[in-house]
Amino acid sequence: MSKSMSSGQQVLIELRKMIISGEIPGGARVAEIPTAEMLGVSRQPVRMAFRLLEQEGLLLKNPTRGYTVREISPKLIQDALEVRGVLEGLAAKKLAEKGLNTQQQDQLMQCITQIDPIFKKTELSNEDIETYHHYNTIFHNTIIQGSDNVAIVQALSKNNQLPLASAQALTYDKNNPLSEFRRLHHAHIQHCAIFNALKNRDSARAESLMREHSHVVTLGDMMRSIFNSDLPS
Known part of the structure; x- marks a missing residue:
């Protein structure tokens, strides 16, 4: 991901698209650090995106740490x-x-x-x-x-x-x-x-x-x- 994609909104849009398209499959566990590294951004916009994606029903918060991608049909x-x-x-x-x-x-x-x-x-x-x-x-x-x-x-x-x-x-x-x-x-x-x-x-x-x-x-x-x-x- 280029620096121009580093804003919180753009990270959110990109992650949402990856989940909906199945690029990040249902049932997969996601965490801040590896996701930030994958997108080439800091942890903060990823953390904010995870919270919003949880509110949208795309991510399920794990009891311990991180999130699981929801199975979407x-x-x-x-x-x-x-x-x-x-x-x-x-x-x-x-x-x-x-x-x-x-x-x-x-x-x-x-x-x-x-x-x-x-x-x-x-x-x-x-x-x-x-x-x-x-x-x-x-x-x-x-x-x-x-x-x-x-x-x-x-x-x-x-x-x-x-x-x-x-x-x-x-x-x-x-x-x-x-x-x-x-x-x-x-x-x-x-x-x-x-x-x-x-x-x-x-x-x-x-x-x-x-x-x-x-x-x-x-x-x-x-x-x-x-x-x-x-x-x-």
């Missing part, structure tokens, strides 16, 4: 994303019915305008990925908190403990930069459509778009499976 990820879509869709519906206040509208618009410039290139840098992650998290939290529904907030908090269920659980596969660029750009376009539905108080469309948006996590894998499949002769 595609079904578990799909189930968690489906529940997230239902809950975030409901949040968007509630917010659209109430209507955006000035602060919410400004905050969502800022997220869109801050993210948009990173897609004027053909490949995302580490800094671009951090920018996307930062404003993507704010975008989702604004809608969730804007629903003014404690039950939705608490249910999402519980569901976020499952693999890839949280909007903060961003992955980026540097081995597939084109499909990852397309995936995140598609998500950005969805943000624009969601914002427009919220602004127009179109609750049905806001809910539908938000539910569909939850599946952008697996869009890259879906695209690769289509293009890598054996086509009929």
Whole structure:
């Protein structure tokens, strides 16, 4: 890992990707020092990443020392994303019915305008990925908190403990930069459509778009499976 990948957020994204892809397999024991050496970083960002990955349900803390990688199935990820879509869709519906206040509208618009410039290139840098992650998290939290529904907030908090269920659980596969660029750009376009539905108080469309948006996590894998499949002769 290069020095440009030494920030805590980038270490977290890299480790998350390695676990989800199976590069670090389920059942494997991981510890700070060998992981830091493998990534070429200090122990501190690895320690922080381990704690966050435990909260996301990707790591299980051992009784003595270190962590064990959780066994993750595609079904578990799909189930968690489906529940997230239902809950975030409901949040968007509630917010659209109430209507955006000035602060919410400004905050969502800022997220869109801050993210948009990173897609004027053909490949995302580490800094671009951090920018996307930062404003993507704010975008989702604004809608969730804007629903003014404690039950939705608490249910999402519980569901976020499952693999890839949280909007903060961003992955980026540097081995597939084109499909990852397309995936995140598609998500950005969805943000624009969601914002427009919220602004127009179109609750049905806001809910539908938000539910569909939850599946952008697996869009890259879906695209690769289509293009890598054996086509009929």
